[in-house]
Amino acid sequence: MNLAEFKYKAERKLYGYYYNRIHKEPFLKYCSHYTSYRHSLKHNGDGSCVNYITARPNPGAGIGHQMANWMAGYHLAKVLGLKFANIPFSRYHHPWVPTPWNDFLGFGENETSYKDLLQNGYKKVLLPQFNEMDEEQFDVIKKIIASYSDQKVVFLCEQDQFYRDLNTLIPYLQQKFYSASARENDKLVYDSSNFNIAIHVRRGDIMNDPTNPNLVMRYLSNDYFEKVLEQVVEKVKTITDKPVHVYFFSQGKAEDYPEFAKYPNFHWCMDMGAMASFLHMIYADLLITSKSSFSYKPALLNRGIKVCPENFWHGYPDSADWIMVDNEGNVKWK
Template sequence: MPLFRFSRRPTYVTCRGRDDGGGAQIAACVSTMIYARLRRATYVHSPLQTVAHAPLGESTEDWSARWENFFSLGYGETQASSLSGIPENTLAKPHRRSPRSGKLNVVAHCHKVTDHHPEAWASIAPELRRKYEVSPKPEPPGFDENFLHIAVHLRRGDVTADGRFSERFSSTDRLLPALRRHFSEERCRLHLYSQGNAEDFPEFAEFDPWLHLDEDAFVSFHGMVTADVLFTAKSTFSYLAGIIGDGEVVYEPFWHPCLPGWKAL
């Protein structure tokens, strides 16, 4: 009697269906890439479709395409559009259920799994960096080789100390002493990335900062990636910049984990 060997059908996982900000959507896709590795599945890329906060005069479609092209997460990956014959499975809680084999498992994010694996976030960083370098990047203003460049991201604008989203507000109580320690050693230039007006940041006057206020999101992001030292905020935006960049990262604790090699503020 012949022996039959049963092979496991491929398991596919993709991230889609979100309509929040670009940083959150990119982080969700990265968490899905990590999740697929942890579950021995194949990550399948679905391009970003509906990214929030499009600038005035720019369509959501064009804004979403800019985010998609800037990070190039789909570069070298299987595309969801190529799996039209594979049945889909909505995986609402990937932290509780495993992806189904023979299906295209659709998730919104996998943070409840991957945030327990900071080493996996660190190990995927070189691959993210290679993808990031596929598309051209803007020249960040104020950078030259004569300085050690220190970037600070502060959540402001819709984030206040005592109002809505107050849990995302970055206090300067621990930040300023940490900055002074860095400035005591090298010829440094501080780049402050935030929203508002120059008079909103009087506590940074001693550093003579280069202010990047309400700057184009992609210019700001690449500046943080380029920096020699990055102080992240409670934000996936600067968190991703810390992962993709290869400088020192000083991490402000929030809901995503501190990566190996980072310093907690």
């Protein structure tokens, strides 16, 4: 760990301690700790400026989590009538060290840079974290934004501002991904003459800390995935004459998953890198997801069929290409 990373992590830990303490307070009292809220009590703004908003991808989190942060900011720009400012995905934030995921996803292409805005005279204004579905809280945020409408500012969401229905952004996300210059470099092991099924089985962090309730709720057994895959394969055989091939993305080794030994044309992909795995989930003809951001985000970009656990913390579209599965592994075909 270098000095910049140590400094950043120390600052975030101290801020996290303070934030966790004040966030337990009633909403308006919690907001009173923010300069932006106090400003809104004294100013109205004159509407002369259309400002920007952004959400920082949490540099200490995985790419799925970071994408959710980025998407929350992108969504809020639309519902609040603001312009969107891009903060790249990174490993840590001081100094910024963008990861290859930025070029790979292409989300920041043709977007205004948050860093450039600050260098060109825009002021950063931190917003309190809020529940968009709570009318009172959302009104407070709108009043804060209106109070700065006579200044050049870029609003920064509190870290991990939540947005459940990321699926509403699918058209924008797919347009960005499929038009990104990185698509010229995509390489797949799939054969287009086959029907290619990708299945993601989340293990890794869950198995490392089986007593953590936040991880336990993400666990689905091998039996669950085998039951889902069996139903999927039988269904696929009724809709295509193509040979069915299954690509298995997880951690560990083949011996950890004896339930899948019976399947022909089965490909173990545990040694495939994270970005390559993500790409193959996107391009699968059918994707079976886990309770995991790492397969939910490819599902948002996938143009094929998605088979997903119905109890998840983000929303799904009500469309024919999204198929739900109950906790017992029963696929609810449409």
